[in-house]
Amino acid sequence: MIHANKKASCEHYPTDLKCIMNMDIADENLSWLYQWDQIRNSATPLYDLPDLASDLGVGKIFVKDESVRSTLESFKALGAPIALIRLILRRWKNQRLDPIALFKGEHAELLKNFTVVSATDGNHGRALAAAAQATGCACVIVLHANVSQEREDAIAAYGAKIIRITGNYDESVEEAARLAKSNGWDVVSDTSYEGYQDVPRDVMQGYSAIGSEVLQQAQANPDHECPFTHVFLQGGVGGLAAGIMSYMWEFMGANRPRFIVVEPQQADCLLQSAIKGHAAKATGSVDSVMAGLACGEASPIAWKFLDQGVDFFMTVSDQDAIEAMKLLAAGNKRDIPIVSGESGAAGLAGLLVLMKDQSASRLVGLDKASRILVINSEGATAPSVYGQLVGETSASVLSRQKEWLAH
Structure with a gap:
């Protein structure tokens, strides 16, 4: 059509x-x-x-x-990493952190208690997990029922914690938002919703x-x-x-x-x-x-x-x-x-x-x-x-x- x-x-x-x-x-x-x-x-x-x-x-x-x-x-390697870096720069704006130093893990001590979470079909979560590992923050990825084990393993290889749900992608987005609210984590999603547009x-x-x-x-x-x-x-x-x-x-x-x-x-x-x-x-x-x-x-x-x-x-x-x-x-x-x-x-x-x-x-x-x-x-x-x-x-x-x- x-x-x-x-x-x-x-x-x-x-x-x-x-x-x-x-x-x-x-x-x-x-x-x-x-x-x-x-x-x-x-x-x-x-x-x-x-x-x-x-x-x-x-x-x-x-x-x-x-x-x-x-x-x-x-191409997801271009999106989630930049969103994470800009989120960190906003969060610690008074410290004037260098984005390239963040990618090199030079501020890992500062970020060790900072956690990001996202839902994914595979590639976005893998990119976010890689960027989180590089910067030194923690990462939680929510996967829906149709994401293959192969894609899950590729994300977990970067140290991310994996949470599985039985629903579809949109339900995994909702679950990521719920987990962020209840745990004080930050969502790094590629889709916007009411009150969530910057990332x-x-x-x-x-x-x-x-x-x-x-x-x-x-x-x-x-x-x-x-x-x-x-x-x-x-x-x-x-x-x-x-x-x-x-x-x-x-x-x-x-x-x-x-x-x-x-x-x-x-x-x-x-x-x-x-x-x-x-x-x-x-x-x-x-x-x-x-x-x-x-x-x-x-x-x-x-x-x-x-x-x-x-x-x-x-x-x-x-x-x-x-x-x-x-x-x-x-x-x-x-x-x-x-x-x-x-x-x-x-x-x-x-x-x-x-x-x-x-x-x-x-x-x-x-x-x-x-x-x-x-x-x-x-x-x-x-x-x-x-x-x-x-x-x-x-x-x-x-x-x-x-x-x-x-x-």
């Missing part, structure tokens, strides 16, 4: 949004992150897939590969780094046509889409590309928000193979940005995502093989679905001149699941990728 957002603006980035998220803070965040030893100190790759573009009948397809952002294998804003602002990097890599100039005509972004609660879209919109102004948000059919909270005109809940079961996007309710603060800046909202099936994973993994002589997790392939899945439907592709404005950007938001964060879905291990795909790069 696809929905055209009649409220989307092609004017310059609104002042009210700039007061919440802006390029200056995003670039400052990125400068801090480049100093953390868990993050690569340069931009993630931007790959051109000429054969896939030719096969689909479009001009260009570019993939921004966040799977190599860090050992965490996900989710910081998480989203961390994700803006992807927009900053990709515009530099594409040598974008705000006074000229954007290097990309269309940008496909993953849905979830809306944080990633809002972070990237806001930076690109502020930089390009009226020359911004069209933004298309993609989410699972059974977790369509953003599409429903677009239809209803306010942050809303999903209509389906929420359970999806795209675990990172299996969210039942839009983040209100993210929706402020998506409501004005996203041109189209659409849904894809689990099978669509698996097809896109396999396509990225395959590669060929001119297209590099890429390891893309279930949620990571959602953007490409959206493009594939649209190109199979002539009326839908025409609605979105896709044609042989289109220059398309998709974000591979995660690698094989659950390696056994990846192998089952793709029919090849992530290690095997990476081996072929290494050979491709060598030649």
Whole structure:
């Protein structure tokens, strides 16, 4: 299903949004992150897939590969760590702590009795646990019933305390908030709710780094046509889409590309928000193979940005995502093989679905001149699941990728 957002603006980035998220803070965040030893100190790759573009009948397809952002294998490494650092800076504002020193654990003694808690589908919790371990504070992660043991083990490896519930993601968010209130802990969540917006804003602002990097890599100039005509972004609660879209919109102004948000059919909270005109809940079961996007309710603060800046909202099936994973993994002589997790392939899945439907592709404005950007938001964060879905291990795909790069 696809929905055209009649409220989307092609004017310059609104002042009210700039007061919440802006390029200056995003670039400052990125400068801090480049100093953390868990993050690569340069931009993630931007790959051109000429054969896939030719096969689909479009001009260009570019993939921004966040799977190599860090050992965490996900864009989430940009959000939770920055949110934690900024939370600490606010909490101890009179001490004027150095954010880079925090990442290096130089204030661990100060933070030893400070505890953060969050709900997660996997990647956000892993990133928060890694950042908490680095800074020296304690971390509690709440997992819902559908989070795999593999993902739990990856989070626990960073020293986080794990609490399991029998409900879904939204119920785990509620449980994290309850635990924080009863224990005096601080929630570091990527979704906002009434009275809780500062931390989710910081998480989203961390994700803006992807927009900053990709515009530099594409040598974008705000006074000229954007290097990309269309940008496909993953849905979830809306944080990633809002972070990237806001930076690109502020930089390009009226020359911004069209933004298309993609989410699972059974977790369509953003599409429903677009239809209803306010942050809303999903209509389906929420359970999806795209675990990172299996969210039942839009983040209100993210929706402020998506409501004005996203041109189209659409849904894809689990099978669509698996097809896109396999396509990225395959590669060929001119297209590099890429390891893309279930949620990571959602953007490409959206493009594939649209190109199979002539009326839908025409609605979105896709044609042989289109220059398309998709974000591979995660690698094989659950390696056994990846192998089952793709029919090849992530290690095997990476081996072929290494050979491709060598030649």
